[in-house]
Amino acid sequence: xxxxxxxxxxxxxxxxxxxxxxxxxxxxxxxxxxxxxxxxxxxxxxxxxxxxxxxxxxxxxxxxxxxxxxxxxxxxxxxxxxxxxxxxxxxxxxxxxxxxxxxxxxxxxxxxxxxxxxxxxxxxxxxxxxxxxxxxxxxxxxxxxxxxxxxxxxxxxxxxxxxxxxxxxxxxxxxxxxxxxxxxxxxxxxxxxxxxxxxxxxxxxxxxxxxxxxxxxxxxxxxxxxxxxxxxxxxxxxxxxxxxxxxxxxxxxxxxxxxxxxxxxxxxxxxxxxxxxxxxxxxxxxxxxxxxxxxxxxxxxxxxxxxxxxxxxxxxxxxxxxxxxxxxxxxxxxxxxxxxxxxxxxxxxxxxxxxxxxxxxxxxxxxxxxxxxxxxxxxxxxxxxxxxxxxxxxxxxxxxxxxxxxxxxxxxxxxxxxxxxxxxxxxxxxxxxxxxxxxxxxxxxxxxxxxxxxxxxxxxxxxxxxxxxxxxxxxxxxxxxxxxxxxxxxxxxxxxxxxxxxxxxxxxxxxxxxxxxxxx
Ligand code: NAD
Numbered sequence: 001x002x003x004x005x006x007x008x009x010x011x012x013x014x015x016x017x018x019x020x021x022x023x024x025x026x027x028x029x030x031x032x033x034x035x036x037x038x039x040x041x042x043x044x045x046x047x048x049x050x051x052x053x054x055x056x057x058x059x060x061x062x063x064x065x066x067x068x069x070x071x072x073x074x075x076x077x078x079x080x081x082x083x084x085x086x087x088x089x090x091x092x093x094x095x096x097x098x099x100x101x102x103x104x105x106x107x108x109x110x111x112x113x114x115x116x117x118x119x120x121x122x123x124x125x126x127x128x129x130x131x132x133x134x135x136x137x138x139x140x141x142x143x144x145x146x147x148x149x150x151x152x153x154x155x156x157x158x159x160x161x162x163x164x165x166x167x168x169x170x171x172x173x174x175x176x177x178x179x180x181x182x183x184x185x186x187x188x189x190x191x192x193x194x195x196x197x198x199x200x201x202x203x204x205x206x207x208x209x210x211x212x213x214x215x216x217x218x219x220x221x222x223x224x225x226x227x228x229x230x231x232x233x234x235x236x237x238x239x240x241x242x243x244x245x246x247x248x249x250x251x252x253x254x255x256x257x258x259x260x261x262x263x264x265x266x267x268x269x270x271x272x273x274x275x276x277x278x279x280x281x282x283x284x285x286x287x288x289x290x291x292x293x294x295x296x297x298x299x300x301x302x303x304x305x306x307x308x309x310x311x312x313x314x315x316x317x318x319x320x321x322x323x324x325x326x327x328x329x330x331x332x333x334x335x336x337x338x339x340x341x342x343x344x345x346x347x348x349x350x351x352x353x354x355x356x357x358x359x360x361x362x363x364x365x366x367x368x369x370x371x372x373x374x375x376x377x378x379x380x381x382x383x384x385x386x387x388x389x390x391x392x393x394x395x396x397x398x399x400x401x402x403x404x405x406x407x408x409x410x411x412x413x414x415x416x417x418x419x420x421x422x423x424x425x426x427x428x429x430x431x432x433x434x435x436x437x438x439x440x441x442x443x444x445x446x447x448x449x450x451x452x453x454x455x456x457x458x459x460x461x462x463x464x465x466x467x468x469x470x471x472x473x474x475x476x477x478x479x480x481x482x483x484x485x486x487x488x489x490x491x492x493x494x495x496x497x498x499x500x501x502x503x504x505x506x507x508x509x510x511x512x513x514x515x516x517x518x519x520x
Contacts, residue, residue: 004100004154007107010147010485013140016118018132018360027132030118031358034126041071042220044079045238047086051079057241059217062129062366063356063400069127070217074241075210080249083237087179087206088255090234095176095204099157103150106202108229110146113139113194120190120221122358127217128189129357129365129400134320137481141191142222144484145502146198152507153202162515169518174511176204177287178257181250183243183271185263186368187323187423189215194222195501196260196289197236201226203510205257207236208250212263214368216240243267251275254282258510260289262325265421265447265494268292289509291496293421294325294449296479297442299464301435301455302336308476309454310344313427316452316478318352318405321367322425325495326450326472326480329422330411331429332441338431342390342409345429349391352405355398366400367424373401376424379417383408383426386415392425413444421447435460439467449491452479471498 016023038061043050055074061067075083113120117139124135160172180200184193193211200207211219223238239246247267251259251274261271268290275286298316300309316328333341357365367373373395380393383406392406403425411418411428418428432438435455442451451470455461461475471491472482482489488503490496499509 034122080246142194145195186212186214254279258287297330302334304454317427387411448493449495
């Protein structure tokens with residue numbers, strides 16, 4: 001590990017500047033290159049065995065439903081069982097692989113991702129419907145997770161500072177847990193998948209990775225990166241397919257040691273419940289890391305820079321079509337500036353262009369799927385009854401799942417669109433009597449993921465620091481865009497276990513500590 005001690009300090013990966021003609025050209029080339037690979041078939045892999053089940057899963061381009069981005073095979077319950085058995089068989093070998101070797105592989109994975117950055121951007125544009133800048137932020141974050149966790153592993157593999165009793169040599173070492181089932185969502189199809197997978201691997205656990213069935217191609221592409229970086233085939237399995245079909249088997253298997261999940265509240269709670277029940281032959285309590293939904297609020301105070309607040313709300317509510325767990329879905333505005341806020345917000349929302357995400361003229365692309373589109377449109381209809389429609393309010397034209405950015409004002413806290421996660425481009429705006437009331441409304445949620453306050457009043461910011469109950473709180477800026485290292489990410493209450501991805505506590509979730517005392 002000595003040669004690893006001199007790694008350069010962690011720095012966030014810079015974003016591509018697409019205003020530069022050369023970068024735009026390079027991105028156009030990457031899009032063409034990826035488009036030419038559409039329709040390729042990807043197999044499942046358990047150890048060194050590549051498997052076709054014949055039960056196919058076509059991953060579509062949500063901007064253009066005629067296009068099949070990749071063809072995948074759906075795993076079966078029997079394969080899910082085999083995947084856990086195989087991961088369990090390799091765990092003793094992988095867990096004893098020196099940490100320095102695992103760290104080296106991870107740094108190599110970061111280098112490969114960096115080399116293929118625009119190509120991955122293009123996969124995200126096509127399979128997840130991300131605009132160019134959103135895709136580039138996702139891929140940059142994936143690189144950040146690799147670089148950050150590599151450094152964290154160096155720290156945790158080294159000597160730990162503990163008190164030394166007289167007459168003893170006292171030591172604390174961190175050991176991996178065992179087989180980890182990793183279940184990411186589609187909305188950060190690279191960054192979250194990468195972060196959870198490499199955190200588990202670099203700490204010495206073996207992994208069964210089940211990418212979201214909405215974005216399996218990106219998962220399969222990243223699996224190729226891991227193999228190229230030297231991670232042994234047996235260290236992780238790629239198990240594509242439906243979470244509902246194989247999820248229970250993976251979670252309940254007695255050899256599963258932990259589950260690392262990011263996704264919706266209901267699936268997270270189900271996993272937590274199933275994992276809690278010991279199965280015959282199981283000799284541990286399974287650990288569950290579950291990061292779930294959000295109903296994030298931005299509070300706009302009377303004394304605030306209204307232009308900046310409007311822009312912060314706009315970016316947080318409609319970036320990636322509102323499909324971020326951190327997205328602002330509630331703007332809570334002080335009565336004194338409520339109408340001026342709406343007057344400034346409405347024309348800006350109406351001016352947002354919606355269209356295919358490979359065309360950089362559009363600020364917003366499609367939502368992810370037909371079921372998402374249907375559910376969001378239903379919420380919009382509900383919202384029209386629960387408040388005053390200010391902008392949007394319908395689907396948008398095109399060959400994909402397009403929805404106009406929608407704002408509904410005068411929303412009461414009892415409204416469904418105030419309480420339930422919609423996960424689409426829908427913003428509810430509510431009026432607060434004063435700042436105390438604004439914080440009360442902001443906290444009136446079962447979730448507690450991100451939040452922001454726009455205020456020029458230092459006393460109000462201090463109050464929000466203490467009372468606004470969210471895992472990630474931002475002042476005078478948007479509530480999306482957490483950066484690895486600077487903003488460890490995870491939420492309170494029904495938003496999950498607050499595991500703080502991209503922070504110094506994260507890798508400990510994949511480790512157990514052993515204390516060793518020797519009489520001298
Ligand atoms: P989802 O819960 O539908 O799916 C997440 C993953 O779980 C997918 O891989 C899916 O295939 C799998 N899955 C589905 N049913 C399963 C089952 N019964 N057992 C095991 N796995 C199963 O969520 P989604 O639609 O992919 O993602 C959107 C959700 O994720 C939103 O609620 C969003 O807020 C949340 N999210 C949270 C964070 C965070 O850090 N808190 C980050 C991103 C997304």
